[in-house]
Amino acid sequence: MLKAVIVLFILFLLIAVWSSRRKQKPSPQEKDLLQVKSNAGDSAKKVIFIVIDSLMAEAVDRGLEQKELPAFQFLIERGQYYKDMVSSFPTMSVTIDSSLLTGAYPDRHHVPGLNWYSVRDHKLINYGTGPAEVIKIGVNQVMADALMQLNGSHLNPELPTIYEDLSRAGKKTGSINGLIYRGSAPHTLSLPAWMHGPTSMPESISVKGPDFLALGSLTNPLEGIEDLPGSIIHRLGINSEFSISTASYLIRENKLPDFLYMYLPDMDQQIHKKGPSDLKSLKDTDHQLQTLLQNFGSLENALEKAIIVIIGDSGMTEILPANENPVVELFPLLQAFNVYRQGEAITDETEIVLAVNETMAYVYNLKARKARAIAEAIRADSRIDIIAWRDGEWICVSNGASKELRFKTGGELTDSYKQSWTIEGEPQALDLKINHERQTLDYERYPDVLQRLYGALHSHDGDFLVVTAKPGYELADQHSPTHKGGGSHGSLGHAESLVPLIISGTEERPENLRIVDLKAFLQKLVTKQ
Incomplete structure (x- = not known):
């Protein structure tokens, strides 16, 4: 992926032409070379x-x-x-x-990702997905989050x-x-x-x-x-x-x-x-x-x-060319809800906030609507792969083929990483292979998917869904960068x-x-x- 700082620098190349000839202030001399050499010999x-x-x-x-x-x-x-x-x-x-x-x-x-929503601060956190999105969210805010907050407070102290x-x-x-x-x-x-x-x-x-x-x-x-x-x-x-x-x-x-x-x-x-x-x-x-x-x-x-x-x-994942409609615009799928538009204020009437990470997205449910209703609206597009959300101690999963399961940590099923799980519903929803006699489960199409979904859905505060696109497609909000005919990831x-x-x-x-x-x-x- 394109690192946040890289995107920001390209953006500033466009907006700072007026001062690009000014002499750059040299970095202060650091003591790194005096302290870096190993003491081990x-x-x-x-x-x-x-x-x-x-x-x-x-x-x-x-x-x-x-x-x-x-x-x-x-x-x-x-x-x-x-x-x-x-x-x-x-x-x-x-x-x-x-x-x-x-x-x-x-x-x-x-x-949680390159792009996510902070319930505590009531704002989108974006470390630099693309110039259009950065401008809409605010250059100062993106710079502060990427250069100050990412290591300073967002990464668990x-x-x-x-x-x-x-x-x-x-x-x-x-x-x-x-x-x-x-x-x-x-x-x-x-x-x-x-x-x-x-x-x-x-x-x-x-x-x-x-x-x-x-x-x-x-x-x-x-x-x-x-x-x-x-x-x-x-x-x-x-x-x-x-x-x-x-x-x-x-x-x-x-x-x-x-x-x-x-x-x-x-x-x-x-x-x-x-x-x-x-x-x-x-x-x-x-x-x-x-x-x-x-x-x-x-x-x-x-x-x-x-x-x-x-x-x-x-x-x-190789993204299909433009003529094969590879970009799944999430906003039209959620037109029954009041969805936040980047650059506008988040108000008491805002019901949904989108945070897209190429082939994956967080969909934030600000008004405690039923997660299943939001999931059904999104699943109407056949290019959607997995939708998952929290329901108490359970994680509910629905896939594009209308298969559903729910799972939670702990239980009698053990995977290859010695993680234990309880699973109800259709294992095909996540392409799981379960051996009930041995009480084991194996991952097929989605490696370590239970722990990875659990990690994302418990990564930050808020009521939200995780959505992924099928191979060949990527998700988008109003100003998301896309890669038609190229490559993308997130899923x-x-x-x-x-x-x-x-x-x-x-x-x-x-x-x-x-x-x-x-x-x-x-x-x-x-x-x-």
Whole structure:
């Protein structure tokens, strides 16, 4: 997906032309390079964790068959390669990254999606879905939520991140271009001078992060040391080249922390435009990985000195072309209700608020209408896949084929992750395979769907429904970005939920192939060194 900060920077490129020639105020000199180097000594292996936005196993396999991915091939042949790592839900980067770095689903980390509604604050929270939507919601509000509230208050302050846990264990950590970065060390985000006129945002923002924090030119510890691509046309450094170049410097200068998180965003943009079959961006990423590893002296030396872990955050579904009507407009389906329109005020008469996350949406029921009535209105469109809502301790589910079930935590049925459930109704509604004799259940089309739906439906306050689109389609509100003929994600199905995991430089294996379980695995890798 397109990260919030990237969208905001593109937007500001359009609205701040009047001041784009003004000299940008340099970032204050941070102390990161003085405090980042591991205390464990040069012989201890460092862990480099690389998140490649929208990396998919099908594309990797195709590139390997064509012998066009030498870096991936090297790491896979000398390591472990899994093709079915289960992502979080909704499959949007801010929620996934929150699960990665806290080891919890949204019911515990409290970041529900890229777009959601705060009942407490009576406003839509949008971290930057697209320029039109950002303008309607309000540039200042979106900037404040993305740069101040996301890590400052929205991410559950009571739930420690991997950076906070490793700091308590005496380990050094770093993050390059990660939007979820909360840690123990103080840092300053500095906004470019040309943003000061169009917004009321402060010139600098105090944050807490890992020992080394690089977020494009908002906070660049290599300012004046390395010439990194951080201009407006380079999305102020929120790009893969910035991430690779920054990590390469740390490797060359022998300043790697014990754990380094790297985010490579560029593939996502191309796949959104061209669809999941695009290989060019993956080849470019492979070349960047070669560049990174060569800084150790050779690819072989890299695995002597570091453990390399690579994952995708989510997959994508190929969206049908425009002439096949791939966009499901939710507003017309709910015309019997008073639905909030972006840019207007939410009043006492407002009954429904929509928060769309590409192929998934939250539908907020502000007037305690019967959830089933709202679900029936939405299900009238044959392009809708799953609709789910809370009913006391139960979660009710209805699918496009009019199959229904309800479930709750606890009970005699146990899934492959040792989670227990009680299920009533038709298992086909979520494509569940139940063995009543053994009291087990298996997931088919929707990986870990019970826990993932539970996590989303308990992620924040309010009375709301979760809605997903069938493969090939995506949901939309009045100003939602769409990707006709390209790729999209957010939903629960295999294509969007299963991502590759590559581990090289260690024999350690993860217990479960879920993104939510990776934090414990990564901490184990770091603390054993």
